[in-house]
Amino acid sequence: MGLDVLANLLYQFADNMAFLLLAALGLMIILGVIDVINLAHGEFIMLGAYLTALSYNWGHLPLPACAVVSMVGVGLFGLVLERTLIRRFYQDKLGALVATWGVSLILSQGILIVFGPSMAAVPFPQWTLTVGASSFDGYRLMLFGVAVGAVAVLWWLLYHTRIGVQTRAAMQNAEMAACLGIRIRRIYLLTFAAGSALAGLTGALYAPTTTIVPLMGTGFVDVAFITVVVGGGANPIVGALTSAAVLSVISAPLASISGTFIGRIGLLVAALVVIRFLPQGFSGYVRDLQRRRMGAAAAP
């Protein structure tokens, strides 16, 4: 009995954390590296879901291939958007927010005009996993695996590849990195494309779980923004993991007791309390802690 409850709680937690991670990860790396927020992130997720629905229902591709199509498609879209629009706003963060909101409006309304108010659904893969007396949804467990896998890949890219070292240099001091011959512009371009591709992946993965409509991005961005605010932009990996974990600990029990809506209210309140005490989010706090420790070690 006790074990069942525990397993159920763990499952809820994993489901929540996967959603938060996948919704926010793309935004977070863009914020961490370029220091810009893409308000059209939800619409990028929506585009991913549409690409998946199109390639599944019209192209008759298997679901994993659809996910790849979504990632590549939305990633390319991000690439184009960065070249034409986003790079004009690197000096003006609030301007970038407002401009990308225009993009979001154009995307959602454009899709509404082209494809109408709803899209043919993608069937939900029914994999049931039975543990003791309770059964779990295999697909949602897989989502958790994919979310953790995405963070792991990101970590490997940032800490074990040449481009990762250059990216971290650009994060710490873009001007200095440029002086050392690192091509900042290219790093920003690739980062934005990677963040967009992650949004496309999220859209593909959640396409079977929801109805696919032009305004579906709204359901992702509210939790994504909270996760990003709580995590902070100082380090995307630390920020995404800590903030998604802490927020799921808060929202999973709340949501399972009193519904999704109360869970979201809990998230908003948690975000307000966190920024009141840690204005830079968890990752900013961790960075300050590390700096302080380094300072203490250097002192006589």
Place this chain on the structure above:
Amino acid sequence: MKRRWRALRDALNGPQDLGRSPGFWGVFIAATIGLLLYPASGSSFGLSSLVSFLLYVPMALGLGLLWGYGGILSFGQSAFFGIAGYIYGLVAGNLTGTPAGTIVALVAAIAAAALAASIFGYFLFYGQVSGWIIPLLCLVLTLILATFMGQTAGYQWRVGQVLLGGYNGMTNIPSLRAGAIEFGGTSTALYYLVVVVTLLLYLGLRVFVNSRYGHVLVAVRDDPERTRMLGHNVDFIQVQVFALAAALAGLSGVLYASWGNYMNPSTMDLLAATLPVIWTAVGGRRSLLAVVLSTVALRALADSLAVSGSQYAFLVMGALLLATMLFFPGGIIVSVARAWRRPSRTRPGAREAVEPKGKGEVA
């Protein structure tokens, strides 16, 4: 008397807004007379649509004050619009028998919006977060409120004798009433009320931004740290302006509920949240005049486009916003006004006030 008159003129004609020449004031007075005489010739449909354009002006002016003058961007003004609209509906609906019921409801609604903003603002501004966090959390607030109101269908969701109504919205909200005058949807009384409110708010805020407090506000926008060092309580000022902007959005919400006798969750959703930002940005956020003009013009444009479907209206609005941010970051009306003005007519030192300098703006 003469001195007081001059003080008022100086306050109105301070450096913080466009339109300081006698020519401008001539046009302004002519436009005022035109607006006041309009009911004599216009149809009642035209009157009602003009009301529906003008009633959003307080919300837009609030955002202009907050963003253009205070440097604080909010994507959640619709939340305060919605809070006030719903509170007005609740209070007025429960006080239908009482003589001043709707006036009490008006005050309660605006107070509720300002209070909500003060509490929310306390967490935002006293943490001294970076500028991008504030608009995001405001947007989250309005999205969550819209979701919440959307699921309040059914008889268990009622306060007193008023049903919240879920997605279908709250219906039969009483119109504002003062004594024997009822400010109903298509009435001339509501038209005059909205016109007078718009004009008084515009002039009042013009005096406000040119006052000492207004100059401090602009200082907070341009360099919050230096303003803090000069001894101003920056966090408190930001909370105050945030609450003031919310109260203005609340006023719009009450006027909306009183105009349509109706309030629904879509007044707080993502699309509704975008509109005030578009009106403010496209005209020029650093000029109250530009904000008023572009709000009315864009509402009229959206109204005429919506004939072929609201998605086309929103598409054009999004494109306008994007084009403005790319080519006229300070706003279209402000840019045109700046090009118009001959250099010899400008008083020295008065020119820079409404022009964005590209730095600062990070709260």
